[in-house]
Amino acid sequence: xxxxxxxxxxxxxxxxxxxxxxxxxxxxxxxxxxxxxxxxxxxxxxxxxxxxxxxxxxxxxxxxxxxxxxxxxxxxxxxxxxxxxxxxxxxx
Numbered sequence: 690x691x692x693x694x695x696x697x698x699x700x701x702x703x704x705x706x707x708x709x710x711x712x713x714x715x716x717x718x719x720x721x722x723x724x725x726x727x728x729x730x731x732x733x734x735x736x737x738x739x740x741x742x743x744x745x746x747x748x749x750x751x752x753x754x755x756x757x758x759x760x761x762x763x764x765x766x767x768x769x770x771x772x773x774x775x776x777x778x779x780x781x
């Protein structure tokens with residue numbers, strides 16, 4: 690649900706020359722988290738019950754999304770006329 694916000698935030702906050710490396714690391718971390726998230730979600734739902742467990746897991750997702758939105762607000766999207774923040778010259 691928050692994947693688009695996360696990727697947009699990373700692209701806005703990072704220098705353009707580092708986007709490839711950052712996306713590679715992000716993809717690797719996402720894969721690792723997926724491996725951990727599914728069993729942990731099952732354990733959480735078993736321990737807390739369906740309703741409380743679902744609320745706890747939703748709270749984590751909402752917190753992550755709000756964090757990304759806050760970071761995105763601190764790094765507004767550049768307009769075409771803006772100079773690159775890291776000193777790189779835009780391709781013409």
